[in-house]
Amino acid sequence: MSPEQPSEPTGKSLFSLQRRERLMEELRAHGAITVRDIAAKLGVSELTIRRDVNILADEGLASRVHGGATLPSPLDRSAAGRAAQHSYSIGMVVPSLDYYWPQVISGARAEAEEQNLRILVRGSAYDAADNRRQVQALLDTQNIDGLIVAPDMGGDHGPELIRWLNALPIPVVLAERRAPAEIPAHRLEWVATDHAFGAGMAVRHLWQEGHRRIGCLTDSSSPTSPHVVRGWHQALAALKIPLEGSVHEDSAQQGPASHGNGGRASHFDHVLELCTKTGTTAMLVHSDTQAVAFVQHCVDRGLSVPGDMAIVGYDDEVAYLAEPAISAVRPPKQYVGKVAVQLMAARLAEGRMRPVHRIELNPDLILRESSIGAPRIPAAGVLQDSL
Amino acid sequence: MSPEQPSEPTGKSLFSLQRRERLMEELRAHGAITVRDIAAKLGVSELTIRRDVNILADEGLASRVHGGATLPSPLDRSAAGRAAQHSYSIGMVVPSLDYYWPQVISGARAEAEEQNLRILVRGSAYDAADNRRQVQALLDTQNIDGLIVAPDMGGDHGPELIRWLNALPIPVVLAERRAPAEIPAHRLEWVATDHAFGAGMAVRHLWQEGHRRIGCLTDSSSPTSPHVVRGWHQALAALKIPLEGSVHEDSAQQGPASHGNGGRASHFDHVLELCTKTGTTAMLVHSDTQAVAFVQHCVDRGLSVPGDMAIVGYDDEVAYLAEPAISAVRPPKQYVGKVAVQLMAARLAEGRMRPVHRIELNPDLILRESSIGAPRIPAAGVLQDSL
DNA sequence: TCTAAAACGATCGTATTCGAACATGAGGCA
DNA sequence: TGCCTCATGTTCGAATACGATCGTTTTAGA
Incomplete structure (x- = not known):
């Protein structure tokens, strides 16, 4: 070169x-x-x-x-005898310090300790401009040898930010983000949860429980949402469930601020109405926070969970708190941080000869009460390979 | 490497x-x-x-x-008196012992030595049934704790083989293969070269050299080929080169045995004719063996390389031997083996709590004479971010 | 088993490289 | 200024890498 x-x-x-x-x-x-x-x-x-x-x-x-x-x-x-490696400092910029990311950071810190690295964490907004500001601040004030970052990819500035990160003089690892193929970010490495796989796992589980109409309730304001929807689509296709007639609602389009809880309730009613109309008996709900609210709403409306409506939440922060406890897809957050640090450590040790690594981790499906034991159809070995 | x-x-x-x-x-x-x-x-x-x-x-x-x-x-x-008995034994089944895979094996063995593992390699045919036979033989006769395998995914038995591997009682890592999303192989891990990325890199390079019509010559009998074609498609789309009017020929459809070299020569002539007709001035040729032959053919027909026809080979086994030496995309073969062993070692050490890892490695683009220095259009910073 | 061919290694010779000892010269400090 | 230290250069005998020769050992084939 x-x-x-x-x-x-x-x-x-x-x-x-x-x-x-x-x-x-x-x-x-x-x-x-x-x-x-x-x-x-x-x-x-x-x-x-x-x-x-x-x-x-x-x-x-x-x-x-x-x-x-x-x-x-x-x-x-x-x-x-080896050892006496001189230690590196790694900057880490994440979009939230109180949801999802604390566990990622914890995994990263644990691995960093193991590898004798120092990690400097900064919170940022879900916004490309602020991402860049925070990274720049780290570069300016600290002596960073590498950067782990979860940038905002949307909006006009997303692609520009990716190019900028790709051109930084230090190695960069994206966490829970991927650069799109049309942006030739040939230096960026990443580790991300395969949310599409997780969603597919949830759908297959519901199918095995006997459900034949499986809906999806998402929140498009989250960067995770498109992947969940994609996985839901793929799984429906693989199970030969027609897409038309399958409920897919997005709660972010409801104008979160304008309606407050009343707005959410009326949206949930709308969703339940659609379910009745289409014969949908199971829902995959993105963000377990919303899943908790949805379960609560179902119970309030006299629906039994999972008897009348089986529910799997996507993400597993608070799912176990609901009554009944909610089955949930759990992304391996600790490992996302851990693997990001491993990638960075290996990159710093091996230099440019090492090929760019891009890693996907599969989430787990945690089964609880909200989705099991109320089959519509006896699921006797119909689909032995599905899970 | x-x-x-x-x-x-x-x-x-x-x-x-x-x-x-x-x-x-x-x-x-x-x-x-x-x-x-x-x-x-x-x-x-x-x-x-x-x-x-x-x-x-x-x-x-x-x-x-x-x-x-x-x-x-x-x-x-x-x-x-060797100390430190091998902790685990890993079986490895690859489809060839003299093309592509020796380097993968070499990388795997080197890493295994480091991790104090033993590797048992078996060659197999490019054929699902034989893959399975070889794996079964390893399971029966040796005491295998894990399996690294590059199975044949095509044909009727491909999906069945994947399911069978997924259900094996020992951890399995695929090398240079991915399980398709519609088969829920939730336990399979893999490490594979991102061939689509490599093809895209080659196309972008040719674009930067000034070429505006970039064709693709592949060999669909190789499992790599579809990915190369996909990357070529994606790159054309990103560069806004229309697909119709772009030369895409497949040499496997020519009936390899029936024609012999004469058949190949006439196919190459056919390709060159198409290139002239469409104004194609650059080709991405899959398998560098074929690229060498193609370069030779161009020279024989009086075409200057890269003057009249720029060529980038996919794969880098013999590309440097041609005259002129051929630019080529080089998959990180050693690392594929190395990372496969790393995955296996980590899996054996950490057990089921560790999430399933799926890793893609990016190839390198090695620039030689066959593609540089003969721009059709001055490429003055048109596309500063492309490479 | 025997025999011819191949592979092996002890010994030596040559070209090259290594490094200890000593010399030189450029700063730093009183 | 003089003295000291550190980095560098020069010289030359010692060490090393590698190849050639040739007698010995191993292997493969009848």
Whole structure:
């Protein structure tokens, strides 16, 4: 990648530290150097280079060989006991400090401790401009070696923000976000929960419980929502449930502020009406907070859960608090943080030779009362492979 | 990923340490080496290789045999009292032992050594039934704690095989394969190269070089091919190149056996004709073997490469051998094996609580002569973010 | 079992590289 | 200014890497 610097023997002499830095550069670029070439290229004596090589070898940064040096090799038996890795600082910018993200941060911190890294967390708004401000602040004031961030991808500034992150001089790992394929963000790595898979798992579970009409209630103001809907669609298709006639409602379109709780109640009534009309007996509800409210609403309206309406919540923050307790898809939040830090640590250790990793983690389905034990159709091995 | 070309007898001489590393690489890839072959490949005397083999054998990294060396075998009684028994054994079933997969195996073996695991490799045919036979053989005769496999996903038996793998009592990691979303293989993990991304990278590069009509020549008999085509489609869409009028030919449909080389030549002529008709000045050619043949064909027909026809190969096994040398997308084969073993090791260590990981690795684009320096349109910063 | 071919390794020779000892020169500090 | 320290260069004997030769050992095939 680095366009070969035309050798500069005439240039002013480098300090020894710069020279060694230069050696490491050549090493990383070519895997090996010869004393003779480097001495000629830098315009110093071979002995000097040899001394440098010795120093680098002592620090474990290179392996000495007759005639030059190579990148440290496991075959180098003079390998000094490792450790003494100098520690890095990682910045982390997340869109919320009290919902969802605390567990991600906790997982990241645990792994960071293991890897002997320092993590600096900053909260941000769900907004590209503020994301950028917060990242910039970290870059300016702290000495960050890497960045873990969950940026806002929507709006006009989303793509621009992605490009900007991709062009940062330090490695960047997205958490719970993916760069869209049409933006060639070839340096960005990410770790994200496969929400579509989670939604599909929920739908298949409901199918196994005997439900043949499975609706979906989402909140499009959340970045997770589109993936849940996609998974719901895919699962319906795989189970051959026609999309038309399947209830799909979005509570964010109801104008959250304007109606207050009254608005929500009337929306829920609207949803229940649609369910009755279409024969829908089970719902996947995004954000378990909303699922709790929906279960409450069903009970208030005299519907039995899961008898008349089976419910699975997407996300598992408060689902267990409802009465009855709600089955829920639980994203592996701790692991999202943990794997993000692992990615970053590996990237910092291995440098550019390491290929870009993009990781999806599958969520778990936690079964509770709201979805089991009230089958419409005996589910006797109809779909043995579904779950 | 070794920066050296797979084999380049003409290359500058390696240091002894690098040579030994090469030996280990070949050993891990093929299980055994002969002194003669390696000496020829590296351009040193056989005696030197023997000395290297002795050193490796002394360190317990290889077993000496008459004529060459093998991976350390328990039958080798010269083994100095090895400590640290292998904690787990991992079976690995790959569809080829001489194309593409040796490097994957090499990466896997290297990581396994690090993690103190044992790997048992079996070759298989590109065929679901044989995949299953080989896996079954491993399960029956060896004591396998985990399985890394690259199954054939096509045909009638593909889905069935996936379900069967998903239901195995040991953890399974797919290499270079993904289970389709409609099969709920909720336990399968995988690591695969994002070939679509690689193809997109190639197309963007050609666009940056000034080409405005970019065709695609694939071989649908390879499991990689659909992903390459998908990436080509996506990139065309992102660059607003209309799909109709873009050359897309498949060499597998030509009946490989029936025509022989004559058939291939006439197919290439057909492709070139289409290119002329559509104004296509650049081609992405899947399998670099085919790319080499195609370049040769272009030169034979009096076309200058890259002057009249720019070419990027997909895959980088032999691309550097062509004249002119071919730019190629290089999948991170070593890392595919390495990461597969990492996944397996983590799974075996952490058990079921660990969420299912699904990892994509991005390939590299290696620029050589066949695609650079002959722009049709000055590419003055038209697309600053494209690559 | 025997035999020819191949592989092996001990020994030596040569080209190259290494590093200890000493020399030089550029700053830093009293 | 003089002295000290550190980085670097020069010289030269020692060490190393590698190849050639050739007698010995192993292997494969009849």
